[in-house]
Amino acid sequence: MTSDSTLHLLATLLGDRLSVSKSERDNHGRSESHFPLTPPDAVAFPVSTEEVAEILRICTASNTPVVPWGAGTSLEGHALAIKGGICLDLSRMDRVIEVNAEDMDARVQPGVTREALNEELRSTGLFFPVDPGANASIGGMAATRASGTTAVRYGTMRDNVIGLEVVLADGRIIRTGTRARKSSAGYDLTGLFVGSEGTLGVITELTLRLQGQPQSISSAVCAFESLEGAVEAVIETIQTGIPMARIEFVDAATALAVNAYSGADFPAKPHLLIEFHGSESATAEQAELFGEIAKDHGATGFDWATKTEDRNRLWSMRHKAYWAILASRPGSRAIVTDVCVPVSQLARAVSETQADIEASGLPAPILGHVGDGNFHAILLMDENSPKEREIAKGLAHRMAERALALGGTVTGEHGIGMGKLGYMRAEHGEAWDLMGEIKAALDPQGILNPGKVVP
């Protein structure tokens, strides 16, 4: 519980940018996933780093939990104030501070969204490549080490954040990294805060690596007779060194859901969707090489596109997948799980998961970022059926265990939040204790997003 005196101090600092209204608290107590409503005691809307620092000093003095909030698009309940306290909504710190076109980097505030940033970059010929699907905030994407469809080419947030400004629990403001492309000057604090889910500090500024907008983009979709054929094609493509910008897998159930949703007529088979970025001749050559490899592994029904509108049509299968899947069972709610395995184990991980889903009776299409070995199941359950909820949770649980048994991780890109905390010991062993020791050193009172990530 946040004390009245703490709320008073915060209100004095922030004026009407501190809200205790039920609607604001409820807005910040919801998640995009299946977690129950968990409103914070109040919602703060800082507009500067100094305000964030002052809020943290006030909350440290009174032992009040502080939970940073970006765009609220996380899937594992990361930003829910499960121990009460203040929700720190950073959406009003949303400026693009500086774009250095020559160095292909930008300094931004954490509240800017991915789409707003790319809109602002459009005229520079540059773009920020990490694309988790949702229009998440850049700060939130860093905090959860997000990635998505383009990670196979451009990496995750770990690879695309080169520096941070962070406010620590006690209000100290630090800067990590420089604008140099690389450095060997001491511990990689940038990398430590990326993926720390608001438990070590509050990110108040980011320096991002940008990419040049590709001269040419070429996309394709093709169907495979079998999951194994699709995965083998991906492995061979990677080994041949063909630089894919995106390579996505959707299973037959997803293809059927998209057909029903948008009147498409994809065959009821597993599909790969692929995209190449580069010069016109390079993407043409890559497309041809990929086509040969894919055909060797049983691909049919190739559909290529280089024009934007045609590409968008092809990719609609992927972009509409989540909504199509939700619509395929009206009234249902989804648990969207996320695991990542070594690519050599992907076919096994997916086919065992499909068998498990089939045996469960629950509809649960599978799709994912196959170039990274990362895949999701959209577990559709009747919210009002405790039995279906249990079945869905059981499926998600066995997916996580299977990923670990195959040498993988319980989350490739969604993060730990509340949903995956129970697997940290199994994945990390004693290294999990080390995470706790680092947390205790940086946030000895444990006020930053308590109950998440660490033991």
Added chain:
Amino acid sequence: MTSDSTLHLLATLLGDRLSVSKSERDNHGRSESHFPLTPPDAVAFPVSTEEVAEILRICTASNTPVVPWGAGTSLEGHALAIKGGICLDLSRMDRVIEVNAEDMDARVQPGVTREALNEELRSTGLFFPVDPGANASIGGMAATRASGTTAVRYGTMRDNVIGLEVVLADGRIIRTGTRARKSSAGYDLTGLFVGSEGTLGVITELTLRLQGQPQSISSAVCAFESLEGAVEAVIETIQTGIPMARIEFVDAATALAVNAYSGADFPAKPHLLIEFHGSESATAEQAELFGEIAKDHGATGFDWATKTEDRNRLWSMRHKAYWAILASRPGSRAIVTDVCVPVSQLARAVSETQADIEASGLPAPILGHVGDGNFHAILLMDENSPKEREIAKGLAHRMAERALALGGTVTGEHGIGMGKLGYMRAEHGEAWDLMGEIKAALDPQGILNPGKVVP
């Protein structure tokens, strides 16, 4: 000082794999750079993780410093036992444990050298791309976050180590990361240990990301009228998205030193050396595009090569540069400095450094990994002249200060060791204290490589 009882316990554990001989101690008290001989009290040669853990338990119990040692090729005195204690020589833990060709990864022990690893990988069609020049150990390369000529394409050790086994100060053995290509499961401990220079734990195993050997390699060397022209060509090449595998800068002084050393006849101008990896048509296209850009910026004397022996001849300028520069002033010793700036600031950083060198009267050729904004000066001094030593140190000092003033870092790839400790506050501000807090949490007695990296 290491107590007799500690030495006795270690000798009981290791037998003749603990040495207190003067020659072994001196061998492990030298550095490749200008630091004075600093022999440890004893040298331990463990052959297993369990032995490393037992050594650390013994040393923790007696508060004895432990300094990990790879191949002894670091340039800033990283592995010198400046507080005495035990040198932990990991060279006998040099196995390639496992290569997963399908997943393009490998598990190795820390003592394997870069060249030995690539020799073992040759038949698999894969290679480990990080190339710092020296035949360093992989463990040492991880500990200093090394990079080198290929970082512009394949990244640094930060990007190519996906998991670690680490022994902590108290003897706990932890594993970080999985074999999955990406993960959002908690703090990035792998990234924290990479670059920690043996101050947080001892790396006893690494999981590395491998690359496919390129189908075709194309190299070129060309001269520029001006430094600015060369840098502008690099910036435009990067922005155009042409994927360079290596792009190296050498100044006129280096070209002249190479001429004198190996009978070449490079013009007395700044040069770029460039390499492309990919399919035959892709590298040909990239070479052509680069050639056009380079000519726009005043490049002349293009010499292209695709055959191995011709490439080796072209690259001899780079590979022989250090020895050629040393030979250009017989009897001299070199301080090899390392800074990294945003690429847009590179021409300014290099030309101001050249002017400073010229004013100093000391010979000091400049070369570097220009695609990253990373460059080195080889400061040639008469070892027996305290005056020249002061001049050289002054030049290196102003290079570091200049790098910071231009938004860069005091070391792009060599690390902190003893040589750069004095710049940590200027580069990191209060974030340096945070590094100290993390160190204190993980190694409360401060036995791991004391006197390095942290306050």
